[in-house]
Amino acid sequence: MIKINITSRHFKAHETLQDYIKNEIETLSKYHEEILHADVILSFEKAVNSIKSCEINIKLRDKLIAASESSDDYHKSIDKAIDKIETQLLKYKSKNKKEKNNIKKEIIKTI
Numbered sequence: 001m002i003k004i005n006i007t008s009r010h011f012k013a014h015e016t017l018q019d020y021i022k023n024e025i026e027t028l029s030k031y032h033e034e035i036l037h038a039d040v041i042l043s044f045e046k047a048v049n050s051i052k053s054c055e056i057n058i059k060l061r062d063k064l065i066a067a068s069e070s071s072d073d074y075h076k077s078i079d080k081a082i083d084k085i086e087t088q089l090l091k092y093k094s095k096n097k098k099e100k101n102n103i104k105k106e107i108i109k110t111i
Contacts, residue, residue, distance in 0.1 A: 052072065
């Protein structure tokens with residue numbers, strides 16, 4: 001279970017939007033099991049024709065992954081930010097896997 005903190009600046013986020021965010025963040029656990037917590041910050045510019053932005057910070061055991069996106073709708077901003085986080089998690093996981101394999105090979109060579 002990932003601890004999720006949702007902050008909405010200058011407005012109150014609806015329950016449906018909060019549930020949508022929680023569901024999207026929970027799906028990230030399939031990319032990396034060691035996600036400790038997630039901070040989501042929602043904000044907007046101007047009252048009319050506003051640009052809605054979403055910033056997501058994911059804390060792993062030894063790394064912080066962040067992404068921010070802006071669009072005319074919160075759902076679009078959230079989806080784009082989640083896509084960026086997924087890409088970063090996959091890159092981090094593959095890089096970590098390579099490092100672990102190299103360490104195992106070095107141990108075998110020394111024996």
